Amino acid sequence: MSVSSPTVSGGPVVFDPFSDDYFQAPFETYRRMRDEAPLYYNETYDFWALTRYEDVSAAIKDYATFSSAKGVTLEIVKAAASGDTDSLAGKIIISLDPPEHERMRKLVNRVFTPRAVASLEQLVRDTIDRYASQLDPSSFDAVADFAALFPVEIITSMLGVPAADQQQLRLWLDESLERKPGQMSTSPEGIEAMMKSAAYYYELIQERRKKPQDDMISRLTEAEVTEDGEARRLDDIEITGFATMLGGAGAETVTKLVGNAVVVFADNPDQWQKLQDDRSKIPAAFEELLRYEGPSQYQIRTTTRDVTLHGKTIPADDPVMLINGSASRDERFFPDADRFDIDRERKVGYNLNFGYGIHSCLGAALARMEGRMALDTLLDLIPRYDIDRSGLQRVHMTNVLGWCNVPVRVP
Ligand code: HEM
Structure with a gap:
């Protein structure tokens, strides 16, 4: 398939999610896409992209048209297109459509009820305090x-x-998410790391089946899903997939959010001061950080039918990147969108950076708790600080945006 990119003075906008431009900060490219190519097509990797708030929020809600079933990363969708479905997308919650998704979500929702998450408060505080004290x-x-x-x-x-x-x-x-510029797929080392991690969880599941303990893996080995009127237990592969996914989703994202926060506040010291003066603004600061530079920048979906938008048609069965990281910088929706402002009026009841609709982030309450406590701790630890910019280092990862090194100095 070949669809030409729009040409403007300065050349057509090019968006490559595996390029240094993306890893370093894609916001100017997003702006050009929103203005010049609101339905963008990337010929190199063969995917479409939506960047405006209106389009991304509509598509993310419409799971019947924008399906997750072929995977939510480009690599996995491409593997599925070449016939290699089972090994990668598997039966992980994030890549299920209804009705399978609903069954799985109901099951794991029990672990993440507001009450269950509230009971984790001490664990979260102790863990953050222990690292901060070192x-x-x-x-x-x-x-x-x-x-x-x-x-x-x-x-x-x-x-x-x-x-x-x-x-x-x-x-x-980390190894499995790492991407060299221009590299869409997991490296051989990354694949090996994924296998080791899966083997680790698989082994742990066997141990918990023999001797259950008070943990999530033990509960999942005992949980039942009802399919076609019949109850069945989750198998080892399903639990391994879930544990691997949760281990990733629950760790990488919060890490990136807190790292991004330290850089964003260093760039906006007046906002850090505001937070010092009034810590009741911490929850609002967390939401603004998510909007301004959220860790999870995009989700992949596959069209189940032809979709016409902005005068072009995405054929059925094509991958579409829904770039929430751009939607949340859309000046059509957020006034002065490139300004980081913890007092910003949040005129909508939902935040696309935790996803939206049936796949909205299962761990959002936990992520908010961790993020808010980490900010509170950093306010005590570094009331005023600089960052050594020569030591700043971005991660080069698929789907997530952030830093691996943020050297902080207190004057
Ligand atoms: C700041 C931190 C976080 C961000 C920005 C984030 C972002 C997201 C986003 C955008 C989605 C939607 C994916 C899609 O629609 O394809 C999602 C789903 C999910 N997240 Fe998070 N997440 C964060 C933290 C967490 C944590 C701490 C956990 C686990 C404890 C978690 C577990 C999940 C799970 C299991 C899903 C899949 C839900 C489903 O498919 O029904 N996330 N997250």
Whole structure:
């Protein structure tokens, strides 16, 4: 298929989610896409992209037209298109359509009820406090020494992973998400890391089946789903997929959010001061951080029918990238969208950066709790700070945007 990109003075806009332009900060490219190519087509990787708030929010709600069933990353959708469906998309909640999605969501929702999440408060506080107390407050790396460490520990503790193995799972995860510029697919090292992580969870599931404990994996081995009127237990592969996904979704994102926060507030010291003066603004600051530079920038969907938008037609069965990271910078919807403002009026009841609709983030309440507590802790630890910009290092990962190194200095 060939659809020409729009040409404007300065050349047609090019958006490559595996390029340095994307990894470094894609916001100017997003702006051009919204203005010049609101339905964008990328010839190199063969996918479409929507960037305006109105389009992304409509598409993300319309799961019948924009399906998740072929996967929610480009790599997996492409693998599915070449016939390799089962190995990658599998039966993970995030890549299920109704009615399978509804059954699985009901099951795992029980673990993430507001009450269940509230009961995690002590664990979250203790974990964040422990890492914060180990920092040299005059100089530390806000990601490598702090934000990378606590979220994985919280989510894997919930799953039932022994403390000694928790950080290893994070290292495998980082390896599997890493992308060299121009590389859409997981590297051989990344695949090996994914296999090790899956094998680890598979082994743990066998142990919990023999001897259940008070953790999520044990509960999942006992949980039942009803299919065609018949109750059945989840199999090892389903639980492995869920544990792997949750370990990733629950760790990478919060890490990126907190790292992004430290850089964004360093760029906007008046906003940090505002938060110092009034900590009741922390929840609003968290929402503004998500809007301004959320960790999860886009979701992939596959069209189930032809869709015509902005004078062009996306054929059925084509991948579409819904770029929530652009939608939340859309000046058509958010006044002065590129300004970071924790007092911004939030005129809508939902935030696209936790997704929306049936797949909206299962861990949003936990993420909010972790993010708010981390901000509170950092306000105590570094009431005033600079960052050593020569040491700033972006991650080069699929789907998530953020930093792996944010060196902080307290004057
Ligand atoms: C700031 C942190 C987080 C952000 C920005 C984030 C973002 C998202 C987004 C955008 C989606 C929708 C994906 C889609 O529509 O395809 C999603 C789904 C999901 N998230 Fe999060 N997430 C965060 C933290 C967490 C945490 C802490 C957990 C687990 C404890 C988690 C677990 C999940 C799960 C299981 C889904 C799939 C839900 C479904 O398909 O029904 N997330 N998240």
